[in-house]
Amino acid sequence: MRPVALLIALVLGLGGIAFAQESGIGGFDRDALAAREEFRLGVQAYNRSAFNEAILSFERSLSFKPGEALILDWLGRAYYRSGMEDTALRQWRSAVDAYGPSSRETLVLSSRIETVRNRRSLFPSLDDEIRYVEAGTYPGLSGDIRIYRQPTTVLPLDDGSVWVVAYGSNEIVRIDVNGIVRQRQRGPLNGFDRPYDMVRGQDGRLYLSEFRGGRVSILSSQGEWQGYIGSKGRGEGMFIGPQNLTIDAEGYLYVVDYGNKRISKFDPDGAFVLSFGGRSEGFAGLLSPTGIVAREGRIYAADSLARRIYIFDSNGDYLGILISEGLRGPESLTLLDDGRILASDANRLLIIDPNSALIRELGLLGNPRVRIAGARADGNGNILAANFEGDEVSVMTPLDDMAAGLFVQIERVISDNFPRITVEVQVQDRRRRPIVGLDARNFLITEEGRTAGERNFLSAAFLSETSDISILLDRSPAALSMQPDLNVAIRDIRAAGSRIVSLISAGEQPLRERIEGSAPSLSALTAAARGSSSSYSLRWRFDMGLRLAATDLLNGAKKRAVVFVSSGNLGELAFEQYGLSELAAYLANNGIIFYGVMLGGNPASEEIRYLCEQTGGQVLSLYRSEGITPVLKGLNTKAVGSYTLSYRTGLPTDFGRAYLPVEAEVYLMERSGRDATGYFPPIE
Incomplete structure (x- = not known):
């Protein structure tokens, strides 16, 4: 040419x-x-x-x-x-x-x-006025096909799917976010006998109460039957009509024994511990016990006939009444991440603050036939309400989220294998919470308004079991005096099993400490973390160190975190170049979680706490009884709304100089969102 x-x-x-x-x-x-x-x-x-x-x-x-x-x-x-x-x-x-x-x-x-x-201006509080409305349903009947009958509760899973406990059809049914049945379990050879409630134990096993069977089934994490707890009767550890369940912080199982008007407690292995809820001094006894939840050493139990919620300690001692007015017929109680209680009450969903006993109506179902037997929050910001009378599970979504739709971002377009194009798409709600559980049916990729050819759904990051960590080291003089604690912190971080991408020394001039490979030996990693005495300075730079640590994670695993090992004080030059809100946004907008590991038993500064709160991380004391490793291992199960798709483009390249547009649309029930961007193909 x-x-x-x-x-x-x-x-x-x-x-x-x-x-x-x-x-x-x-x-x-x-x-x-x-x-x-x-x-x-x-x-x-x-x-x-x-x-x-x-x-x-x-x-x-x-x-x-x-x-x-x-x-x-x-x-x-x-x-x-x-x-x-x-x-x-x-x-x-x-x-x-x-x-x-x-x-x-x-x-x-x-x-x-x-x-x-x-x-950027949304900070929901206990007195906010967020309303939930019905965004869709998982119907029990589709045309002439019976999917399940009379749901009593749901148990959301990390992959976006949900177990539906179907009392009427004696089964549990796992349904994905698109309403597709993925699995059915009907128990052992003799089957379930009116299953009612289901909870997950600390070891991942599931517990399923069987109302008419008078027992609790133990299931594997995948729903396979393994054994029973209890049997029908009135003796210790026996049941007549077991209903709602809860697990406390120590792994003990509490079972509402409706027919015996009591609550029974079992250890994690299923051994009977005690029963409570009967008549005692100052307490008339449970009349019609239903919902139950454990929180901070206390047990909250609902009574549908008395229309009250009572408080007990973990030994079964009666402590008083949490709610005495304003309830119509409470059934399930569920603990939310913020410490409040989600309650189902006839056709209403309620939020209850255990500290103040304030009640707020979150939403209601207006169907002609309604009895919300159970409700739980899922990982996508919804509340799933099991409507026993209506034979369906309603998906309740915040009204504002319905109006705003999904926040879709095409984060990256890779054209190295042109004409095969790879697109990385991030899907969130308007509060930056990831949307998980999507598959190829939820995505539409177009070029110049035309559907892209040969589309493939490659991966969903929420299913990944790998994660990346960048370790950021406090190089203040205070941290220099805490070398033994630093050694322990590095040992525990390494034990979490994530790939260690980099070790950043936040000195006057932040730099990457040299480590060999993604799985360096503990001795080599500890030596690099200690550094030399010259690494430590009053003029150490937290902001520049954090930017460097975060940048090292951008092209790695989608489950990723900066782990900051600190004496707790950030120093005078902490935000000399980058502000706190800017650093928080840099992490959050790139899906990076921030953890602060505190040495010497020192408290974390407000700035460290802010970064943890804004990114979904946590402040960790090195002296916590369970150690920091279990929390950091949890990075592998964090919800991530990143998806990878590919397609074959049919657009002309003009010798690699053409800007080629691409658009991604995402649909989930009544919500949708889209993003449009483009890329340049390789130069020919």
Whole structure:
């Protein structure tokens, strides 16, 4: 091809993006050519997760082509992933103005702006007014096909699916987020006999009460029957109509024995411990016990006939009444992550604060036939309500989330195997909570409005059992005096089993300590962590060290965390270059969890606690009785809303200089979301 022809091809090969236009005097706009080249470099840097490099390229591109909507859009993306959300929002608003009010790009971008802006000001509290509405159902009857009958409770799983306990059809049924039945279990040879409630023990085993069978079945984590606890009768450890169950912090099982009007306690191996709930001094006794939940050494038990919730200690001693008014007929009680209690009460879902005894109505079912026998929160921010009378499980979603839809981000486009394109998509709700359990049916990939060809669903990160950790080391003089504790911390972090990507020394000039491979020996890792006395300084830099530690995780496993080993105080230069909110956003917007490991029994600073809260992490004292290893092992089971798909593009490449668009749409029941981006193919 002649040089002139090649130049024309490069200028025009932009996939419809008008960077280069004729100058009007027979030549070409050199500024537009320069803008296009810098834009191409910026897109490629972004897809390598080199966000600072991408920002520089997009800024240079804008200097040649001010006000170009697509460049502004991408610049906002790069600032967002860098944690600079205010700057990102400004760029996106400018892009909306440049795109125009009626363009398809404006619709996508406006939704993104609204979600990010609202999310940054959303801090739900106990007195908020969030309402849950029905977003869909898992029906027991589909046409003439009976799926299950009379659900009494649900047990959400980490993969987004849920066990439905079907009292009427004597089975438990596992249903995925799309309402597809994945598994059925009907128990041993003689089957379940009116199963009622199910909970998960600390070892992963499941316990299933059988109302008419007068027993509790022990199941494996996969639902296979293993044995029984108890039998029908009135003696110790026996039942007449066992219903609701709960597990306390020590692994003890509590069973509501409806027919005997009592609660029985069993150790983790199923041995009977004691019963309580009968008449005693100051307590008339349970009349119709239903829901039960354990919290901080106390047992809360609902009584549907008395319309009350009582309090006992773990030894069965009566402590008083939590709720005496405002209930219609309470059934299930479930402990939420924030310490509040979710209660089902006739056709209502209630939130109860055990500290203040305040009740707030969360939502209700308006179906003609309603009795919510059980309700639990799932990992996607929903509440699943088992409607016994209506023969279905209702999926209840916050009203605002229904309106906002799903927050979908195409995080990365990989074109190395062109024309086979790989797309990494992040799916969250508007509060940054990951949406798990999706599969190929939930995604639509399009190019220029046409469905992409040869689509494949490659992976879902929530199913992965691998994780990456970057260790960040406090290099303050205070940390220097805590070397024995540091050795213990490094040992326990290594024992968690995650791949150690890097060891960052946060000195005056943060640097990567040298470690060999992803599984270095404990002695080598400990020696590198100790460093030398010159590594420690009053001018140590937490902010720069954290950025470096987080950056090392960007192209690794989707389950990832920075583990900060600290004396507890961040020093005077902690936020000299990067602010606290910017650091929190950098971690959260890239799916990185922050853990603070405290040496010497010292408390964590407010800044460390903030970073943990904003990213789903935790402050860990090195002296906690169970150690820090179990918590860090939990990284492998963290919910992650990242999905990888591939397709074969049919778009022309123009010698690798064309900007090729791609759009991802995600659908889940009544909610949806989409994102549009693009990429450059390899230069031919």
